[in-house]
Amino acid sequence: MLNSTLSELSAALRAKQVSSVELTRQFLDRIGALNGKLNAFITVDEAHSLAQARVADQRRAGKGNAGAVGPLTGIPIAHKDIFCTRGLRTTCGSRMLAGYTSPYDAHVIERFDAAGAVQLGKTNMDEFAMGSSSETSYFGPVRNPWDAARVPGGSSGGSAVAVAARMAPAATGTDTGGSIRQPAALTGVCGMKPTYGLVSRYGMIAFASSLDQGGPLAKSAADLALLMNAMAGFDARDSTSLERPAEDYGRSLAMDMKGLRIGLPREFFGDGLEPGVRKAVEEAVRWFEGQGAKTLEITLPNCALAVPVYYVIAPAEASSNLSRFDGVRYGHRASDYADLNDMYRRTRAEGFGTEVKRRILIGTYVLSHGYYDAYYLKAQKVRRLIARDFAEAYARCDLIMGPTSPSTAFVLGAKSEDPVQMYLNDIFTIPAPLAGLPGLSIPCGFDDQGLPVGLQIMGNYFAEAQMLGAAHRFQQATDWHQRAPRETPL
Amino acid sequence: MSLTSDQLQRIAFLARIEVGPAELRGVTERLNEVLGLIDQLQAQDTQAIEPMSHPLDAQLSIRQRLRPDAVTEVDRRDDYQKAAPVVEGGLYLVPKVIE
Numbered sequence: 001m002l003n004s005t006l007s008e009l010s011a012a013l014r015a016k017q018v019s020s021v022e023l024t025r026q027f028l029d030r031i032g033a034l035n036g037k038l039n040a041f042i043t044v045d046e047a048h049s050l051a052q053a054r055v056a057d058q059r060r061a062g063k064g065n066a067g068a069v070g071p072l073t074g075i076p077i078a079h080k081d082i083f084c085t086r087g088l089r090t091t092c093g094s095r096m097l098a099g100y101t102s103p104y105d106a107h108v109i110e111r112f113d114a115a116g117a118v119q120l121g122k123t124n125m126d127e128f129a130m131g132s133s134s135e136t137s138y139f140g141p142v143r144n145p146w147d148a149a150r151v152p153g154g155s156s157g158g159s160a161v162a163v164a165a166r167m168a169p170a171a172t173g174t175d176t177g178g179s180i181r182q183p184a185a186l187t188g189v190c191g192m193k194p195t196y197g198l199v200s201r202y203g204m205i206a207f208a209s210s211l212d213q214g215g216p217l218a219k220s221a222a223d224l225a226l227l228m229n230a231m232a233g234f235d236a237r238d239s240t241s242l243e244r245p246a247e248d249y250g251r252s253l254a255m256d257m258k259g260l261r262i263g264l265p266r267e268f269f270g271d272g273l274e275p276g277v278r279k280a281v282e283e284a285v286r287w288f289e290g291q292g293a294k295t296l297e298i299t300l301p302n303c304a305l306a307v308p309v310y311y312v313i314a315p316a317e318a319s320s321n322l323s324r325f326d327g328v329r330y331g332h333r334a335s336d337y338a339d340l341n342d343m344y345r346r347t348r349a350e351g352f353g354t355e356v357k358r359r360i361l362i363g364t365y366v367l368s369h370g371y372y373d374a375y376y377l378k379a380q381k382v383r384r385l386i387a388r389d390f391a392e393a394y395a396r397c398d399l400i401m402g403p404t405s406p407s408t409a410f411v412l413g414a415k416s417e418d419p420v421q422m423y424l425n426d427i428f429t430i431p432a433p434l435a436g437l438p439g440l441s442i443p444c445g446f447d448d449q450g451l452p453v454g455l456q457i458m459g460n461y462f463a464e465a466q467m468l469g470a471a472h473r474f475q476q477a478t479d480w481h482q483r484a485p486r487e488t489p490l
Numbered sequence: 491m492s493l494t495s496d497q498l499q500r501i502a503f504l505a506r507i508e509v510g511p512a513e514l515r516g517v518t519e520r521l522n523e524v525l526g527l528i529d530q531l532q533a534q535d536t537q538a539i540e541p542m543s544h545p546l547d548a549q550l551s552i553r554q555r556l557r558p559d560a561v562t563e564v565d566r567r568d569d570y571q572k573a574a575p576v577v578e579g580g581l582y583l584v585p586k587v588i589e
Contacts, residue, residue, distance in 0.1 A: 100573055101572075101573065102573075103566060103569040103570050103572065103573065195546075196545045196546055197546060210543065210544065210545050211545065236557065239554065239555060240544075240554075241555075243555075302534075305530060305531060305534060307527065308527055308528045308529075308530045308531050309531065311524060311527060311528055312528055312531070319505060323506075326506070327575060328574070328575070328582050328584055329570075329573070329574050329582060330573035330574055330575075331573075331575075332575075333575035333576070337585065338585075339585050339586075339587075340584055340585045340586075340587050341506065342508075342585075343584070343585055344506040345502075345503075345506050345507060345508040346508050348505075348506055348507045348508070349507055349508035349509070349510075352507070357507055357517075358517070358520060358521060358524070360505050360507060361498070361501050361502060361505055361507065361517070361521060362521065362524055362525075362528075363505075364501050364504050364505040365493070365501045365521075365525075366528070368501065368504060374532070375528065375531070377541050378531050378532070378534075378536060379528075379531060380541030380542050380543055381536035381539040381540070381541050381542070382531055382534050382536060382539075383541075383542045384539055384540060384541070384542035385534070385536070385539060387542060387545075418523075419520055419523060419524055420523050420524060420526070420527050423524075423527065433545070434545070435545065436544075436545030436546045461546070
């Protein structure tokens with residue numbers, strides 16, 4: 001059961017081969033056995049999960065009035081600890097919220113609850129989702145099950161590891177500059193960042209509001225589609241939530257590759273790419289060509305500036321969003337202070353970690369008087385140039401493919417003292433969210449150290465079903481996504 | 491553009507984050523490395539380019555949705571205040587601001 005896809009688990013629940021309580025118990029036991037080593041979960045409440053599983057079993061048995069049965073009824077799902085949950089504490093990986101329990105549920109949590117899914121626990125992450133390695137968490141670093149000396153990527157590293165090590169059949173994550181796709185790539189799982197506005201940000205602790213988007217992580221593209229069907233949807237409480245008719249994200253899983261135009265950005269295959277990543281990605285692209293897809297070289301010239309643009313816009317928005325953590329209404333408060341300003345300053349110095357403070361300082365600087373035009377406005381202008389690059393590219397091709405990350409998983413501590421090197425990890429994942437576009441990552445091979453490589457598939461606005469279709473066809477012909485990590489045997 | 495330690499202290503005050511003397515130099519150096527990365531933007535010609543503040547405004551004519559100015563929330567003050575460090579009589583307590 002631990003290695004099954006969501007559709008397989010759903011079928012087993014439907015056929016009464018297993019109950020939700022039994023299934024949830026299996027994953028809780030697996031978490032109990034592995035979490036000490038991998039640190040993928042911050043909070044697990046077995047009684048809470050099992051109570052939800054019992055309700056799901058009653059729902060499947062047609063008892064009570066718990067609601068209609070759907071494909072996710074009774075399936076345990078792990079949630080990134082950025083989504084507010086009424087029943088479980090929500091820390092966002094920070095000392096600031098180490099003791100915080102939310103008085104409300106995030107929209108994403110409400111949607112999964114309504115579908116009858118079981119909350120399996122809250123996953124570890126870079127503090128306030130700021131990081132690419134899951135090392136900045138107040139609760140300690142997450143470790144990669146392919147090699148525990150290495151990072152799993154970030155910021156949704158706990159969610160990616162939970163899926164990779166088969167501690168959860170699926171998980172939620174959030175992606176601002178790559179925080180779903182990059183950890184998915186580094187841990188050999190699938191993850192998708194949807195078009196901006198498809199998944200409500202209500203109750204998702206804000207980092208950079210013009211970029212943040214929730215999305216799923218799972219073992220297959222077909223599973224991502226099932227999760228998207230539950231997660232996505234209009235929510236009036238998020239002012240950027242899009243009012244669109246409900247869609248089935250799995251509707252194109254049988255799509256024909258013939259004539260599909262795949263753009264290969266020249267800038268994604270440059271010198272900075274590790275040879276093992278290049279080889280695996282190029283082989284995957286050749287598979288699509290073999291199925292009748294047409295590849296063409298494209299160029300996204302302004303994407304060279306995507307990382308600098310991102311490190312103006314994201315910190316600027318973060319400095320504003322995180323001003324709410326002031327030690328007054330919720331979260332940590334310093335115990336010793338002289339006056340109100342001193343309380344703010346000490347509370348925030350103690351409650352935030354190094355990387356979060358760095359980004360708040362950068363954001364405060366680029367928004368400050370005299371620098372706003374040179375940094376913030378400038379970055380917003382280059383952001384438009386990047387969006388135009390994509391518009392021109394999608395006039396010529398249907399999907400864009402390339403590596404998700406320039407390297408496979410790196411060793412813990414290797415980049416944590418060098419912020420710029422850490423930021424450059426996200427060079428291929430930052431461009432799409434700047435333009436509000438969707439992207440996903442699926443496993444496409446291994447490097448010569450046996451570490452997983454991710455293939456990134458990007459699409460135009462609302463092209464999720466097509467992206468998932470292409471990914472699913474690839475997964476029908478390959479088994480990279482079914483490989484389980486060597487350090488956590490089943 | 492490079493920040494001095496004095497400038498950093500000014501920014502840190504605006505951000506309401508205490509930066510102690512022991513960490514000041516390291517924080518300033520790391521921040522200047524990041525500003526070096528950001529400075530690459532200055533070379534790009536952006537004349538006549540409109541700033542983009544909404545991620546979908548480049549391609550889609552999506553307007554910011556507005557709602558009627560009406561109270562829709564129920565009063566859950568007690569629930570919300572459970573998470574506060576110090577409350578009394580329904581009020582959030584802070585250090586004295588005015589003598």
